[in-house]
Amino acid sequence: MCTVLLVVVACGKREGVIVKKYKIDEVMAFEKHYYNDALFHSVDSYVEEDWHWDGKEMYRIDYRSDHPYSENFFYGSHGRLERTTVPAYGISSEFHYDGRMLEHIDFYQDEKPLMTVSVVHGEKKIEEIDCQYYNLDTNAVVKCCNPLASLLGNEVASNLEKENAQRRLEQHKRGVKSLNMRYVLSWSDDNVTAIKCIDADGTRNIAISYDDKNNPYNQLYGYRELSDPLFGFEMLSENNILTIRMPYQRNKNQLFTYRYEYDGKCPTRRTLTYSYPTISVTTLDSVMFRYEKVETFVYVD
Numbered sequence: 001m002c003t004v005l006l007v008v009v010a011c012g013k014r015e016g017v018i019v020k021k022y023k024i025d026e027v028m029a030f031e032k033h034y035y036n037d038a039l040f041h042s043v044d045s046y047v048e049e050d051w052h053w054d055g056k057e058m059y060r061i062d063y064r065s066d067h068p069y070s071e072n073f074f075y076g077s078h079g080r081l082e083r084t085t086v087p088a089y090g091i092s093s094e095f096h097y098d099g100r101m102l103e104h105i106d107f108y109q110d111e112k113p114l115m116t117v118s119v120v121h122g123e124k125k126i127e128e129i130d131c132q133y134y135n136l137d138t139n140a141v142v143k144c145c146n147p148l149a150s151l152l153g154n155e156v157a158s159n160l161e162k163e164n165a166q167r168r169l170e171q172h173k174r175g176v177k178s179l180n181m182r183y184v185l186s187w188s189d190d191n192v193t194a195i196k197c198i199d200a201d202g203t204r205n206i207a208i209s210y211d212d213k214n215n216p217y218n219q220l221y222g223y224r225e226l227s228d229p230l231f232g233f234e235m236l237s238e239n240n241i242l243t244i245r246m247p248y249q250r251n252k253n254q255l256f257t258y259r260y261e262y263d264g265k266c267p268t269r270r271t272l273t274y275s276y277p278t279i280s281v282t283t284l285d286s287v288m289f290r291y292e293k294v295e296t297f298v299y300v301d
Helices: 152-172
Strands: 024-035 038-054 057-063 069-075 081-086 091-096 101-109 114-122 126-134 178-188 189-197 202-210 241-248 249-263 266-279 287-301
Touching: none
Parallel strands: none
Antiparallel strands: 024 038, 024 287, 038 057, 057 069, 069 081, 081 091, 091 101, 101 114, 114 126, 126 178, 178 189, 189 202, 202 241, 241 249, 249 266, 266 287
C-alpha cells in the first residue's frame, strides 16, 4: 500500500513555500454512513482543523478529529519550510534544498531516523519520489492521527492503516530493517493526473481528475500529509480533486468523488462520496455501503 507523498510545484517556483494567498482559518466537518441508502451512523459537526497565522506565516495546525494533536511549522530563508514538529508523538522533519528545488526530507521519532524522502526532478516537474522507511516495528504513523481521515473518511483510513501496520510487522519479523517505495508521477499542466506506486509487492496505479479552482492546501508539507498511508492527494497539485480511481480492498478501480461550492476561486464546501458492496455489521446481509463527508472551509479575512 502506498505510504507517503510530497507537495509538488511547477518549475521556477521555490519549493517548500506554503501558499499564503488563501489562508484557511478552520475546517468544519460532519460524516454520514449508509447501508442501501439508509443512514446507520453519523458523526456530528466538529472542528477538523484549526490553522494559526502570524501575519502571512502559518505556524501551527491543530488537528481535532479522532487523535487530536498539533503540528508546528518553522521557516528558513525565503520563507521556505525548514522543519516541522509533532510534540505529542516526538516526531520531527527536516527539509533539505538544492537551489530552488527540494532535495530530500529526513523524518525522526524521538531523535531516531524514521524515514527519508528523496525527490527526483525532471526538466520541469518532480518525476519521482523515493522513500526509505526505517524501524519497521514503529507504530508512529498509526498513533499519529489516522492521516487519511481528512481525505477518505475514518472507515477507509482505518482499513488502509491496518494493512500497512500488518505489513510493517511482517517485514520486521523477517529481519528487514528498512523498506523502499517509489512513486512515479505523470502530469497535465500543474496537476498530477497519474501515480504509479511501486514496492516489493508490485505496482498500483492511481488516476486523478481536477477542477480549475485554487487549491488552498497546495504545498503544505505537513507530517499529516507526508505520512498519509496512501497519498495526501490534495497536496500534489494547484487545483482541487474531482475524482480518484485507485485500488482499494478487493476493488481494483474504486471511485472517490468530490463536489464543491466556491466563493470566487476557492472552495468553501467540499463533499466526498464513495460506495462499495459489503456485509452489514448488524444483519450480515449483503448491502451497498456509502460514505459521505462534508467539509466547510472558513478563511482568514
